[in-house]
Amino acid sequence: MLLNRNVLTGILLIFLLMGVLYYSNYLTYSFMSVEQEELTADSRHVEVHFQSHELHMVAPDHLKYDQPSIVSGRNDVVTVTPWLAPVVWEGTFNPVLLDSIYKLQNITVAATAFAVGKYVMFLKDFLETAEQHFFVGFRVHMYVFTDQPDSVPQIKMSADRQLTVLPVPSSKRWQEISARRLELIQKLIEEKLRNNSDYIFCLDVDSKVHGRWGAESLGGLIAVIHPGYYRDNRKKFPYERRPESRAYIATGEGDFYYCGGAFGGLLQEVHQLAKICCANFEADAKEGTEAAWQEESHLNRYMWINKPSKVLSPEYLRQNFYSQKPGGSHHQVLWSCQELC
Numbered sequence: 001m002l003l004n005r006n007v008l009t010g011i012l013l014i015f016l017l018m019g020v021l022y023y024s025n026y027l028t029y030s031f032m033s034v035e036q037e038e039l040t041a042d043s044r045h046v047e048v049h050f051q052s053h054e055l056h057m058v059a060p061d062h063l064k065y066d067q068p069s070i071v072s073g074r075n076d077v078v079t080v081t082p083w084l085a086p087v088v089w090e091g092t093f094n095p096v097l098l099d100s101i102y103k104l105q106n107i108t109v110a111a112t113a114f115a116v117g118k119y120v121m122f123l124k125d126f127l128e129t130a131e132q133h134f135f136v137g138f139r140v141h142m143y144v145f146t147d148q149p150d151s152v153p154q155i156k157m158s159a160d161r162q163l164t165v166l167p168v169p170s171s172k173r174w175q176e177i178s179a180r181r182l183e184l185i186q187k188l189i190e191e192k193l194r195n196n197s198d199y200i201f202c203l204d205v206d207s208k209v210h211g212r213w214g215a216e217s218l219g220g221l222i223a224v225i226h227p228g229y230y231r232d233n234r235k236k237f238p239y240e241r242r243p244e245s246r247a248y249i250a251t252g253e254g255d256f257y258y259c260g261g262a263f264g265g266l267l268q269e270v271h272q273l274a275k276i277c278c279a280n281f282e283a284d285a286k287e288g289t290e291a292a293w294q295e296e297s298h299l300n301r302y303m304w305i306n307k308p309s310k311v312l313s314p315e316y317l318r319q320n321f322y323s324q325k326p327g328g329s330h331h332q333v334l335w336s337c338q339e340l341c
């Protein structure tokens, strides 16, 4: 009997101990989970702070515009990528609505252009047509990199727009200009834009903006489909095909052929793109490799892995086949919202 009672007390004590252990475990567990939640909430807060423009679209109350439809619209083109990014074609968006949404966000759009050597001759048309069509009514800050600051034409700009000329050394080979471009864009974002712009577009100076280019083009990472290849099978795209280059894209891979002469998006997205493409470009150069289309090849490689959040249709660019540009077919004229199909 005595032995039995001792055994019973022992068993009871063990259960009690287990109970205490379980409870203290539970306490530790719930304490830790609260801490973890706070940490996650904190880091999420930081991201929200960066991305606020993209996450929250507020339209003005009582804005009148045509009723949208989800059963009729453009059916001659594809308006969404396989990763569900919109492809912006004329007629897929309402310009009045989009402008109203982005006006409320009080955004500043920066744009860069490189006018080195004889490319300064393109500046006048570029700046004048941008003034007429590029983000009209928004705060726009154009940054022109040039080796001839005195040759930058005086363009009449509206009060909410400004032009900053940034001197760069001359360079004979346009491949070198192209290489330096990404590095200068990265530095510009770090040193000048971080506190005063929301979006940036990097545009080729030998371009003219022929039609509206506005808030419909805003998003995280923006790519433009090259008008020269949009109907082609991807095995014909002029991607870099040598595996030794960091811009390599294998046959049977790749989504679209994107244009190196126009890309953009949120500052932090374009900063990352410029940083990575520039590093890959330089690492290639150290090994004596130059990608087929330099910066454009690295950009295409980057966008194959980092999918753009919005893709602008080839309506936004039109090739000028009478190009004087060394290197041939890559001269383009920004040709917004023109029917190509």
Ligand SMILES: *[C@@H]1O[C@H](CO)[C@@H](O)[C@H](O)[C@H]1NC(C)=O
Pocket (backbone or CB within 6 Å): 106, 108, 196
């Ligand atoms: C809009 O942005 C500009 C420049 O960033 C700033 O000076 C101005 O105060 C802002 N306006 C509003 C209403 O927030």
Ligand SMILES: *[C@@H]1O[C@H](CO)[C@@H](O)[C@H](O)[C@H]1NC(C)=O
Pocket (backbone or CB within 6 Å): 190, 191, 192, 193, 194, 195
């Ligand atoms: C941006 O603003 C932060 C604080 O508001 C400041 O520390 C930083 O130096 C500024 N950066 C630039 C490039 O002006």
